Amino acid sequence: MTVACYARVSTADQQLDRQIESITDYAQNRLDASLQDVDIYRDKSTGTDTDRSGYQALMDAADAGDIDAVIVHQVSRIARSVSDLESTAERLRGSGVELHIISEGLQMTPDSQDPYQKALFQMLGVFSELEAEIKRQNVREGIAARRQSDEYRHGRAPLGFDKENGELIQQPQYHQICEVLDQVVRDELSQRQAAKQINSSRRTVRRAINERPELYGL
Incomplete structure (x- = not known):
């Protein structure tokens, strides 16, 4: 099995080491993959859209049939909006690629027909997008309160x-x-x-x- 690990942080100064360590451990212990079969894709940019070089290379590899599974540490690392998350999942499913999200304990397989799994996946996307919007709203309210x-x-x-x-x-x-x-x-x-x-x-x-x-x- 060829496994792709995707890790992302928002800025060039931040480190990816912890995410990569978590993902490679999962690949070895849960998917029985050797390190030789693990490809690492990484981005140092915001997750507000999918215009990221590492993400695009990952999806191109999936389309080409070069990988069997994608692992991310948490859902917000690969997508910050419901639409981006759903399009990513559909594209991977269409290429016959599994998607594993470690922190949420979720595994999406191409042939899965489990409606509960699909609903949970969609909810994770909603909560990720909601979390980002709540943070923006909190900042706006915090600045407004500070003005007083x-x-x-x-x-x-x-x-x-x-x-x-x-x-x-x-x-x-x-x-x-x-x-x-x-x-x-x-x-x-x-x-x-x-x-x-x-x-x-x-x-x-x-x-x-x-x-x-x-x-x-x-």
């Missing part, structure tokens, strides 16, 4: 923001910072590692998580 505080008017701009004419403006690295802080909350990174990745201090990271989580969708 003295700190907003007179204090320094929070991590990942600049101040322009009294308004908070997201810096170019804002989305990277959100991803890194989220990894800290999920115990995937230490505060020291996070501070190093975003060129900040542990104190600033700790304050962002504990005092200003609404600004980062946490």
Whole structure:
């Protein structure tokens, strides 16, 4: 069996090691695949659409019949919208390729007719898209709430923001910072590692998580 492992992070500064380790362990222990039969596809970009070089190479390999199964660590790594997730699943199914999503414990096989499995898969896509939208809404509400505080008017701009004419403006690295802080909350990174990745201090990271989580969708 030839297995494709797909891993994605949102920015070039983030590391894929943990995802790849989790996926290759799954391939060896659950699918009885040797490392020689595991191909790794990776992207360092957002998952808001499928215009990603690693993703496109993965799907081309599936279309060509070069792989038998695709493994991802979690559903949001391969798609962030219901439509993208469904089109990915249908394309893999049409090519006779299995799809395994580790964290959700889901396996989609090309010949499966299980309506419950299909419904669960669709629900995962809905929740992934909903999670992304909730985070965006929380950030909007967090900024609106900060406008009422003295700190907003007179204090320094929070991590990942600049101040322009009294308004908070997201810096170019804002989305990277959100991803890194989220990894800290999920115990995937230490505060020291996070501070190093975003060129900040542990104190600033700790304050962002504990005092200003609404600004980062946490």
